[in-house]
Amino acid sequence: MQPNKLEERCRKFLDGQNEHDAAHDIAHIKRVVKNSTLILSNEQADPQIVIAAAWLHDCIVLSKDHPDRKKASTLAAEKAAEFLSSVGYPANKIPAVAHAVEAHSYSGGIPPKTIEAKIVQDADRLDALGAIGIARCFSVGGELKRPIYHPDDPFVESREPDDSVWTVDHFYEKLFRLPELLNTDTAQKMAAERVQYMKSFLEQLSIEVC
Numbered sequence: 295m296q297p298n299k300l301e302e303r304c305r306k307f308l309d310g311q312n313e314h315d316a317a318h319d320i321a322h323i324k325r326v327v328k329n330s331t332l333i334l335s336n337e338q339a340d341p342q343i344v345i346a347a348a349w350l351h352d353c354i355v356l357s358k359d360h361p362d363r364k365k366a367s368t369l370a371a372e373k374a375a376e377f378l379s380s381v382g383y384p385a386n387k388i389p390a391v392a393h394a395v396e397a398h399s400y401s402g403g404i405p406p407k408t409i410e411a412k413i414v415q416d417a418d419r420l421d422a423l424g425a426i427g428i429a430r431c432f433s434v435g436g437e438l439k440r441p442i443y444h445p446d447d448p449f450v451e452s453r454e455p456d457d458s459v460w461t462v463d464h465f466y467e468k469l470f471r472l473p474e475l476l477n478t479d480t481a482q483k484m485a486a487e488r489v490q491y492m493k494s495f496l497e498q499l500s501i502e503v504c
Contacts, residue, residue: 435461
């Protein structure tokens with residue numbers, strides 16, 4: 295299947311999905327596809343598997359406070375496999391795409407077993423970092439009606455972070471840990487730049503709130 299044909303069919307399949315979730319909408323999916331393409335330029339992997347999985351990785355999304363949140367990527371993998379089978383995608387590559395979709399999720403905790411799955415996981419995690427990562431973090435925090443920061447200790451200096459309550463705590467509880475969890479050298483280099491920007495943002499925030 296030609297890349298442009300795959301993109302066309304994936305876009306049609308995803309049309310209208312997650313449109314009320316600014317952190318996991320079609321714009322997020324397009325950025326993950328872009329990140330995947332950038333990583334592919336320096337890694338040896340099957341682009342047909344990587345790009346299909348990048349397009350379909352969030353074909354099912356459950357909110358962060360949903361009781362079945364950890365199952366979302368498994369459900370997405372099943373749905374992605376069904377879709378690809380219906381549009382004539384190479385049958386021998388569907389299991390690899392499904393694995394990459396299933397393994398991309400941080401909350402799912404499924405280790406990626408292939409380089410393709412590692413690339414998709416990295417591409418998705420990169421979108422949680424940098425300027426767009428900041429925007430997504432506060433978007434989710436607002437949706438869940440969480441305060442921006444702890445009023446007495448905004449930057450977790452004398453307590454353990456709790457991102458179930460305070461939005462800024464998510465930087466310390468998860469986001470700043472992501473670079474060490476990335477699989478590819480390309481993604482690690484991209485992540486280092488994005489984290490530095492995020493730290494600069496927090497420095498400015500500390501001036502304004504303290």
